[in-house]
Amino acid sequence: MRETMMSESTKTQDDVVITSSQLRGWPPPDPNGDKETRGRVLVVGGHATTPGAVLLAAEAALRGGAGKLQCAVPGTIAVPLAMAVPEAGVASLPVDDGGDIAVSAAEEIVELAKDCAAVLLGPGIVSPRAASALLEKVVPQLDVPVVIDALGMAYLTDHLDGVAHLEGKAVLSPNVGELSQTLGEDHEDDPRAGAAELARRTGATVASGTAMTWIVTPDGRSWRDEGGSPGLGVSGSGDVKAGAIAGLLARGADPEQAACWATYAHGRAGERLAAQVGSTGFLARELLREIPAVLAELA
Secondary structure (H helix, E strand, O other), rough: OEOOOOOOOOOOOOOEEOHHHHHHHOOOOOOOOOOOOOOOEEEEEEOOOOOHHHHHHHHOOOHOOOEEEEEEHHHHHHHHHHOHHHHHHHEEOOOOOOEEEEEEHHHHHHHHHHHEEEEOOOOOOOHHHHHHHHHHHHHHHHHEEEEEEHHHHHEEEEEEOOOHHHHHOOOOOOOOHHHHHHOOOOOOHHHHHHHHHHHHHOEEEEEEEEEOOOEEEOEEEEEEEEEEOHHHOOHHHHHHHHHHHHHHHOOOOOOHHHHHHHHHHHHHHHHHHHHOOOOOOOOHHHHHHHHHHHHHHOO
């Protein structure tokens, strides 16, 4: 399925349209090799009410090509998550009064991140306040590529310069509502402009959109993905895409490259499932099995 109609306010001649041929000429590092050379990912998030968000993001990181996986989650979900994702090492963290990861866990998270090639922050966190308080203690101490997703964006709402020290090694993956909340401006009608503004103000690559997704770098380079399916607008879909971005970063892809490849694979996975079961009849977890096939075709 392809979305072909765009308003002039969102379409620019400078956007590179993401296609299979364009990506084949821009391959990420070869995923061959052992699990160490393919990179380690750390996924941080979760809550007793939303364990599935971490599960989806974590598996997507492996499907994107990461070699090793760690998850840092509230102790309330650590054991079931470890059983659901036996490929992962799972750290059981203390929780705050609301059930999110406690700020006191920050140093343990930073220590876990030291051996990682990429860190994903945010999936499944329930409280914006808890997310911001935790990431305030974690992100400034990181020096590896970072993906911030979902309520992890609350940290950027409070600190727009919060990833500046990473010098471009960050990818932000908000939905349009989170994008607008972070900037304090409504970008529902023009997500491309919002993505460009957020990239400029944070110094990070931003991937956001609705029927289309835009990837914009701090220096103004931009790509758009016109594919996908209405079925991608389902609970957990964003967690899958964020995890795939983190997996590609762990392999050694540049931030904009990881965002473009993951966005394209996510969209094509949705198209494949729509052809099988209908455009609104599939689940986010079903995207996981399609992503490696899309990546293999591109390779």
